Amino acid sequence: MLRRGEVLRLRIKDIQFKSETGLLTLNITNTREGKTKSGSSRMVYTTIPTRYRYFFYTLLDIKKHSNQDLPLIGHDLETLSSRAISYLVPVSRALRILFGIHFNFHHLRHSGVHIFMLQMLHCVSYTPDNLRGETPLEQEVLSEKSVAVRLDYWFKGREAIEVNSAAFLDNMGKQIGHIFYATTRWSYLHDIDWLLPIISKYHNPHTHKQFSHSALRYLMGLSASSNDLSRLLSHIIPDYDQQTLAEKRCQSITVTEHALRVHVLQIDNLSQAAQKEHITDTLSNTYLEEKWLSTLEKSQLTLTNFLFDKLINPVPNGEEAIINFESISAIWECGCRHRSQPINNKYLTAYKSFPNITVCKHKHALRLNIACTTKGASAFNTVFRHTEWAWVRCEFELHINRKVDSKRPLEMVKKRYAKKSEYKHINVLRQQKGPSSLTIYLKPKSKISIHTLEYVEQFIKLIKH
Template sequence: MCENKINTLAAQIADVLWCKSGISANVDNLSWVLQRFRIEEKQARQIDKAELREIIKVISTVPTGKQRHYRYALDHILSYLKEECLWDLPEEAEKRLVDRDNQWISQIACEAGNAGKIFTRYEAEKCQIYAQLGSVPLELVILVIAFEVAPLTLRHIAQILSNADSIVNRDDQPRLRVYHVLHNEGEEKRYTHYYLSLFCYRVLHDFYASHVKAISEDQILSVLNHWSAKRKLPEGMSFNWQYRFQILWFTHYRIPALLLKDLSYPERHVGFSTEHTVKSTTHLFDVDWDLNWYENPIVKNKKLKWLHTPLIKSLLASTHTIVEPPWNAENILPKMLYLYTADLLVYGGVKKSSLATSTIEKYTNLIKWLEPFPLSYADATNEEALLQWASTLYRSVEGESSQLMVYYFLKFMSVQELTETLDLATFTAPTTVPSVNAFRIELPAFDAVINALIKAPSLNPLRNLFAVLAALLGNFGMLRRGEVTRLRNRDFSFDSNSGLLTIRVTHTAEGKTKSGHSRVVHTTIPTCYRNFFKAALVIKARCDGDSPFIGFEGEAFYSRQLYYLLPVTRALKAILGRLVTFHHLRHSGAHLLMIQALRGVSQTPKGYRIGTHPLEQELMSNEAINCRFKYWLEGRPFSRVNHGVLLDEVCGQIGHAHYATTRFSYLHDIEWLLPIVSPAHCGYTPTAYSHQELRYLLGLSPASNDLSRVLTSISPAYANKSTDAKRAEKVVLTEDCLRSVVFKTKALKQPPFNGDHYQRWQTSILQCQSNFINYLFRQMLAAKRIDFISLSQVWCQGAKHPGKAVEKACITALKTLPPVELSSDEKSLVMQLACNVKNAQAFSKVFRHKEWQWLTCSFELATNRKLRSDRQEMILRTQFCREKEKITVKRHAFGQTQLTICLYPKFETSESVMRFAYQFLIQIQSNKELS
């Protein structure tokens, strides 16, 4: 790294730490250490013991007076790498950072007395706000944010007060959007949403209505110090004021230290916005690839067209004549670049929703870099091969601006259904904040995804089942895409009564875990989804423990990803937006686990659980939470366990070594925290309000007489009071009750929920395509004896995916043949027919179809020895028989020439398979409807 970049990084580290603590090492000292630490050369976000000892050794060689300053700078660099860049540090460095956390607690504790005095004065003057509808003093607005929203820095408070769009609504519930502080020009603009009480909403709403000028951090500091000086309260620097806010939240609201940091700094969590544009879901199981692309080598003999430039010209001319190209086995990049161009034309870029044509042409001018590095379809769906390709491409590009253009393209690829396994961490500098695609799927939306997977036509009901199971494991099991695909039958246990699912995530023959360590996940499955796991256990009861849980026996890894996980990704994108990926199921499961853990320790009253959806109510019940943490509680209530290690337990379930990874990459936004851990911010907490307060909160004028009418409509207790009591006594209400009046909150319109998911999947089995694999599965279900091993062998050596209905030509041909018979031992099918070309053609049409390739044939030609049989033998060998199939020719004294064909499986199987095959063929031959 050149000296300029080192100095820039040093200045950034100093700025970040000063913003958070008001303390930072000297920039020159930071630069000196960075020049010798050489962290910029590392690819992984990790420092080992040897590297740490080496830099400490280097520092020890300088004069004693400088050593203390350089060690101080080293601590700040390590803190920055750990907290901001999520690096893994050796134990020795971790201990140094723990000491810094203890120092932080000591520093904010020193302001406890000052914070108490200021808060007492704030509470006393707070009543002024109620009497001044539409006009709130600036100092009180600042203190409202600091004491009732979050203990933010003055820089963040200035940003909030300068941006009238900071209040955003979600489902009629206002939230406060706080943008992250940017420390260099190239940083991505991010934000975090905070919980906004009704009182805070009203204060900010009135403030924005009367103030239009931007406010700086220095102005806020000046206002606070002026307010304090007039009241003979202590003044302070910016960091002193935040220390006061923080210690107040620590002591008054009893927020634990780690969660207090989360509230204090928006940069610790990444927010997101939802996109609900539900599209058709009939395409979820469409197949736009060919398995031959994986099973046979690709012959590169065709030059592909790049249609992204004609697309731009077509749209500019409003002709719309360019048709989206299909996927190509040899190289998917021409189509991927076409899709990238279309995305830029429709949605714009990261900073602007509409881009100039010249900008789009600049972003998509990538052919010179892409052509030398084609990406086959098979490699695009292979996580390791895809990452290797992307790394090779990125390293081949020279110049930061050119690499940035390629990075934008790779970022687009990372959210496409085909290439969503691409990890962008490799392409971001380890000394910067990691990239994160923040999103969380709420339970009602997840249920819509499951419904779509059940309903979508797939040609094979087992595809629907395995896709549903993959989605459930990704969400409730918090599994990565590869972990779901690699999960074996032996890796989990399920209690259908309680819904407790225990999953062992470990190395298998198909791959290793991302962390290199195994973990055991404990989760609970909602009642409406449990039958899917029960069905899977019944289906796979006789299967080998090492075979994959998702998919057929012997099915290839790539096939399982394409046919079962890809439909889940498509469903997510169709229902929740184009940027949502399978990995967001894991994010959502991690969030659910965190909520359940905090609800457990906070002992939320049973009647006040989060959400109105049946899934939310069930999973937030005491029973579900205690069941999930049964392994940890060991029979004790949450009040009797060490809450200090709860977050470590949560991280262990997810597979993270540190909470920093979990909270930044998985726990998006922060508005969900306070209503759980702070009773003062819980919507269900009864509070006694004065009439003056209620008028202000309800948006009524201070002298309004309409208050009594409103209160009578929402509070039966108030309505039953006498007139004198109504005037004299405070009114006890909850925040939720007041919100329902102010925001006119109505029950959100949700799809009807009746929990019949499994029944609808069972119905789909009867409605699926009429082919043998589906017929065989139906008959096994009806007989209550599923031989999944034989079913898999029939599938594997037969048609595989997709199992289309029997072709009309095959049905016609089968009806022209003599009736199929079942051998006496029920191990083969037998057919006796004349040995002629017509029968040979009909036989080949039916039994040479790939659906019956799991059968092999033997032929016995019986001829009259008095007649010549040369022609029949020639027809048999050339029209009926194939290589290595057995032919026997027998001669008899009397009778006609007759050909007997025996069809038997290429593998050992149960007798029922051949019996069901016989029934299937006979029903077609006899014009009966397949049952």
């Protein structure tokens, strides 16, 4: 139902979702990232099928503590172009693999408009729910209840028969963003074979019609003198065997086209595509969420993936996670963004060479104590000069025995550990006894909670062990 740019520009505050009814309300309006095609705002209402609601609720719950003016899709500070490339292009690529090279993201809008039209036509035609689609999912989406929830802003509790049916197309156009219905008809509603069965009772395949014996013999491929018609009709019409001989010899036989198609074409009540869809109707309402979480478990082990896993999975004692999406976005923004790479052997060896890295609460940083050596510097640069750690800045405390000249260790820190911009963050501290050592504080460049740093500490321990 939405255009590509409208999807990208959706803000958190522009979306409202009621998990009980599945009603999804979207405010399509001008934002600082761009304007709507018409330059004016509109409201879009739709219903999410039961099987997708828990998954949808989980996705929205991730950003419940974020700034409501930020984009719904992507990280908090991610640019519009980055969101398009990282989240919509993969969808377009998958669509083309499934449906052909000419299929693109905008065709999803055409599909949404087509479903909306089907809902409207079934509503004004008062089609029974069991005849609205072939699969349970189709029947739920097109059902009278689903349409009533979607149009409740207009119906306000009334039945469809109580409202002006002439206004249906006007309300549909307002939600789509079309001023004229002709735009919708000529550019979005493809073919016409789906229309007659809805608006014309005669053309509905489930409508009972009268056929002559000769017509049925022809349709079933029987000869004009064949006596097999009665036997075949007993498989098609449930109560045919209960009829008297005189009733069977009646010139006309009442049967539905759908029943004839099922028998003649030797197919089940559902098409092959519908059968595949029907299989998923036996799955639980949490199946999609569980499937999504399983893909996250198989994803490469990086810091942002680890933190995201802690955000969406409940902690063992059942309490809410103390990490938020804002902190993850801050690390992503200053880190390697979408260019993260899995941990290789060189990276892993460097990690294992470090002593324990702990959280220093009074400095709001991670603390690393190492010997001031060339080997230690090599390991430090391998790990913490990697783009994945670009979200921290380094401060150095060089602890030197009072009997040792500080010139050489200080030169080592400047040459091997610190960048020129970090020279001002090198402090030299004298100690009475013991060998010289170097303490490095990894301080976040952005505002990140102490709890997030504790999760980072857990990530480092996981890598080392």
